[in-house]
Amino acid sequence: MEFLLYFGDVFTPFNFMLLLIGTIGGLILGATPGLSPTMAVALLIPFTFRLEPAQGLILLGAAYTSTVAGGAVSAILLKIPGAPANIATTLDGHTMAQKGHGARALQLSFLASAVGGIFGVLLLIFLTPVLAQWALAFGPSHLFWLAILGVTVIGSLDSSSVVKGLLSGCIGLWLATVGFDDIMGAQRFIFHSSVSGGINVIPALIGLFAIPQVITMFAKGRRRLDAEVLTVERHPIGEAFREVFRRFRALSIGTITGSIIGLIPGVGGQIAGLVAYDQSKKMSPERDKFGTGHSEGVIAAESANNAMVGPSLVPLLTLSIPGSPTAAVLLGGLLIHGIFPGSDLFDNYPDVAWTFINSMLVGQILMCIFGLYVAGLAAKVAQVPNNVMAAVVLGLAVFGSYSVQNSMGDVYVMAALGTGMYFLERFGFSAAPLVLGLILGPIAEANFIQGSMIANATSSVGQYFFTGALNLTLIAIVVLSIFYSAWMELRSRRYTTKDDAVRKEEALT
Amino acid sequence: MTDLPRTQHIIASGLVAAVGIWITYVSYTQEPADAFLFPRLISSVFVVLALWTFGKAILGKTKVGNGLSRQAMLNILPGLVIALVFVYWAANTLGFYTASTITFFILISLYDPAPHGEIKSWIKRLVITAGFLAVMYGLFAKLLSVFTPREIFF
Numbered sequence: 001m002e003f004l005l006y007f008g009d010v011f012t013p014f015n016f017m018l019l020l021i022g023t024i025g026g027l028i029l030g031a032t033p034g035l036s037p038t039m040a041v042a043l044l045i046p047f048t049f050r051l052e053p054a055q056g057l058i059l060l061g062a063a064y065t066s067t068v069a070g071g072a073v074s075a076i077l078l079k080i081p082g083a084p085a086n087i088a089t090t091l092d093g094h095t096m097a098q099k100g101h102g103a104r105a106l107q108l109s110f111l112a113s114a115v116g117g118i119f120g121v122l123l124l125i126f127l128t129p130v131l132a133q134w135a136l137a138f139g140p141s142h143l144f145w146l147a148i149l150g151v152t153v154i155g156s157l158d159s160s161s162v163v164k165g166l167l168s169g170c171i172g173l174w175l176a177t178v179g180f181d182d183i184m185g186a187q188r189f190i191f192h193s194s195v196s197g198g199i200n201v202i203p204a205l206i207g208l209f210a211i212p213q214v215i216t217m218f219a220k221g222r223r224r225l226d227a228e229v230l231t232v233e234r235h236p237i238g239e240a241f242r243e244v245f246r247r248f249r250a251l252s253i254g255t256i257t258g259s260i261i262g263l264i265p266g267v268g269g270q271i272a273g274l275v276a277y278d279q280s281k282k283m284s285p286e287r288d289k290f291g292t293g294h295s296e297g298v299i300a301a302e303s304a305n306n307a308m309v310g311p312s313l314v315p316l317l318t319l320s321i322p323g324s325p326t327a328a329v330l331l332g333g334l335l336i337h338g339i340f341p342g343s344d345l346f347d348n349y350p351d352v353a354w355t356f357i358n359s360m361l362v363g364q365i366l367m368c369i370f371g372l373y374v375a376g377l378a379a380k381v382a383q384v385p386n387n388v389m390a391a392v393v394l395g396l397a398v399f400g401s402y403s404v405q406n407s408m409g410d411v412y413v414m415a416a417l418g419t420g421m422y423f424l425e426r427f428g429f430s431a432a433p434l435v436l437g438l439i440l441g442p443i444a445e446a447n448f449i450q451g452s453m454i455a456n457a458t459s460s461v462g463q464y465f466f467t468g469a470l471n472l473t474l475i476a477i478v479v480l481s482i483f484y485s486a487w488m489e490l491r492s493r494r495y496t497t498k499d500d501a502v503r504k505e506e507a508l509t
Numbered sequence: 510m511t512d513l514p515r516t517q518h519i520i521a522s523g524l525v526a527a528v529g530i531w532i533t534y535v536s537y538t539q540e541p542a543d544a545f546l547f548p549r550l551i552s553s554v555f556v557v558l559a560l561w562t563f564g565k566a567i568l569g570k571t572k573v574g575n576g577l578s579r580q581a582m583l584n585i586l587p588g589l590v591i592a593l594v595f596v597y598w599a600a601n602t603l604g605f606y607t608a609s610t611i612t613f614f615i616l617i618s619l620y621d622p623a624p625h626g627e628i629k630s631w632i633k634r635l636v637i638t639a640g641f642l643a644v645m646y647g648l649f650a651k652l653l654s655v656f657t658p659r660e661i662f663f
Contacts, residue, residue, distance in 0.1 A: 186545075
C-alpha cells in the first residue's frame with residue numbers, strides 16, 4: 001500500500017493544475033480526428049523539459065488517459081473516431097446520437113471509461129511493484145532477450161505482415177546504433193553531421209508519429225469536412241450512472257478484455273475496443289440491437305479502451321519494455337529526466353513513480369467529470385479543418401524537436417524520419433516496432449556487450465545467452481509470438497491489427 | 510496482387526533492401542570489429558528480411574500496404590515540398606517564426622477547401638495565421654524560453 005503514502009502529492013496546487021490541464025487538453029485533443037494519443041503525448045514532451053519528473057509525467061499521463069476517452073466525443077457526435085481506439089464506439093454511439101440520445105451516449109462512454117480506467121490503474125498499482133522486484137533477478141542476458149522480445153512481439157503482433165513488422169523493428173534497432181559507439185568510441189553509420197551524436201529519441205518520436213499524420217492530411221487534398229455535429233440534449237447523469245451498472249455484463253467484459261489486452265505488449269486500444277465490442281455482442285441476449293444504437297456497445301468499447309491504459313504501462317514501469325507506442329513515448333519522457341524505469345524507479349524515485357500512477361487514478365475521475373462538460377467544445381474543435389490541423393501539427397513538430405537541444409540537426413532528423421515513415425506505412429511497414437527498436441536498441445546492445453564480456457570470462461557466449469530457465473522462457477516467447485503471427489497470417493485468419501483498424505477508420509471518415 | 514501498385518512495392522522494398530545491404534556491408538567491413546558486434550547481429554537479420562520482402566514484391570506476392578494513388582501523390586506533393594523547404598532551408602535562413610508563419614499561411618491557403626477568389630477567406634486565413642504565430646511565440650519563446658535562430662526581420 002506504498003502508493004497511499006504519495007497520494008497527497010497529486011493534490012499540490014501545481015501538480016493538480018497540470019493534471020487538470022492534461023485532462024481537459026487531452027479530452028479536446030482526443031476528440032480531434034488525426035491527433036492520436038501517441039502523437040498528442042509525443043508533441044507534449046517538449047513542454048515537460050522544465051518541469052520536475054513527476055510533474056512532467058502527470059501531464060503526459062493525464063493526456064494519454066484523456067485523449068483515449070476524448071476520442072469518443074467525435075466518434076459519437078461526428079461519426080469520426082478521434083483515435084483508432086474509438087472505432088468500436090462509433091458503431092453504436094453515433095446511432096444513439098442520431099436518435100437524439102447523444103448526451104446519454106457521451107455520459108455512458110465517459111462513465112464506462114472511468115470504470116475501466118480505474119480498474120486498469122488499480123491493476124497497474126498492484127502488479128507493478130511485484131514485477132519490479134522480480135525484475136531485480138534479471139541479468140544482462142535476460143535484459144537482452146527482454147529488449148528483443150519487446151521489439152519482436154510488437155513487430156509480429158501489431159503489424160499486418162510479420163516480416164514487415166520485424167523488418168521495421170530491425171530498422172529501429174539499426175537507427176539506435178547510429179552515432180558513436182559507447183565503449184570503443186568508434187563512429188558508426190554517421191552519414192550526415194546531424195546524426196553524429198546519434199539519433200535523439202524525442203525528435204524521432206515526434207517525427208515518426210506526427211509527420212505521417214501531417215502528410216496523410218495533405219493526401220486528402222482540398223476536401224471539406226462534411227461531418228455534422230449532432231446536437232446534444234439534456235440527460236440526467238444519475239440515470240446514465242444507473243444504466244452503466246445495469247449493463248454490468250458489457251461493462252465487465254469491456255473492463256476485463258481491455259485489462260488483459262493492455263498487458264500484452266503490442267496489442268493496442270483499437271483492438272481492445274473491437275474485441276470487447278465483439279465479445280459483448282456475442283454474449284448479449286440483445287445481440288440483434290448491436291449496431292442500431294445499443295448502449296451496451298458503447299459501454300463495452302469505451303470501458304475496454306480505457307482499461308488497457310494502466311496495464312499497458314506495467315511492462316514499461318517494471319521491465320523498461322514499453323508495451324505500446326504511447327508507453328514508448330512516456331519512456332522518452334522519463335529518459336529526458338535521467339530516470340530509467342524498472343526496479344530502480346521504485347527504489348530510487350518512489351515519489352515520481354507513485355505520484356505518476358496515483359495521478360492516473362485521480363485523472364480517471366477528472367476525465368469523467370470534465371468529459372461531460374467539455375464534450376460540446378471538443379466536438380467543435382474536432383471540426384477544425386484538415387489544412388489548419390496539418391499546418392499546426394507541422395509547426396509544433398518543428399518547434400518541439402528544435403527545443404529538445406536547440407539543434408537544427410534534430411529538426412532534420414525528425415523531418416527525414418517522419419517523411420520516410422509515411423511512405424513506409426503506405427507499403428505495410430509499421431511505426432510502432434520501429435520506435436520500440438529505436439528505444440530498446442541501446443538497452444539490447446549494452447546488455448549484449450555486457451553479457452558477451454561475462455560469457456568470455458566465465459563460459460561461452462552461446463551457453464550464457466541460450467541456457468537457463470529465464471533465457472529459454474524469453475526465447476520461447478519470442479519464437480512463439482513470431483510463429484503464431486506467421487501461422488495466423490498464412491491461414492489469413494489474423495485478428496484485427498492496427499492496419500485493419502486504421503483502414504476501418506479511413507472508411508468511416 | 511492485382512489491386513496493388515506492384516511497381517511501388519518493388520521500389521519501396523528495393524530501397525529498404527539496399528539500405529540493408531549497405532548496413533551489412535559496413536558492419537562486416539568497418540573497424541574496430543568489436544564496435545560493430547551488435548550492428549552485425551542486427552544487419553544479418555535485417556538483410557535477410559529485406560531481401561525476402563523484396564523478393565515477394567518482385568514476384569507480386571505482397572499482401573499488405575495499399576501504396577499511393579496518383580491523386581494522393583498529387584495532393585501530397587506541394588504540401589510536402591513546402592514543408593521540406595521550411596524545415597531544411599527556411600527555418601534556419603529566415604528564422605523560425607518568420608518561416609513558420611509563411612509556411613503556415615501557404616499551407617492553409619493551398620489546402621483550404623474554400624474558394625481562392627473570396628476576400629473573406631483570405632482575411633480568415635490571415636487571422637488564423639496571426640493566431641498561430643501568437644500561440645507559438647507565447648508557448649516557445651515566452652513559456653519555454655527556447656532560443657531560436659535569428660529572425661531575418663527582427
